[in-house]
Amino acid sequence: MRPNGAAIRAxxxxxxxxxxxxxxxxxxxxxxxxxLERGLAGASDETILRCARVLDVPVAAIxxxxx
Numbered sequence: 001m002r003p004n005g006a007a008i009r010a011x012x013x014x015x016x017x018x019x020x021x022x023x024x025x026x027x028x029x030x031x032x033x034x035x036l037e038r039g040l041a042g043a044s045d046e047t048i049l050r051c052a053r054v055l056d057v058p059v060a061a062i063x064x065x066x067x
Contacts, residue, residue: 001048002064009037011055011062026050 012022023030028047035041043051052059059065 001043001045001059003036003043003048003051004062004064005037005039007062008051008055011057012037015055022051022054025054 012019019030019033022028022033026033026047028050032041032047036043036047048059048063052062055062
């Protein structure tokens with residue numbers, strides 16, 4: 001899976017969730033989350049799953065995959 005950082009950021013901000021809160025809920029490093037949203041870092045399938053769970057969306061909503 002390839003993460004869509006812009007979609008992750010849009011969903012996070014629409015929920016008025018800070019990066020600090022996203023970090024707390026996912027257990028992921030805030031710097032990595034920031035780089036992921038800016039398209040400067042990739043993500044493992046597990047990272048994408050964690051983000052989707054926290055944002056309460058299907059995985060396809062935050063990836064470039066057509067599922």
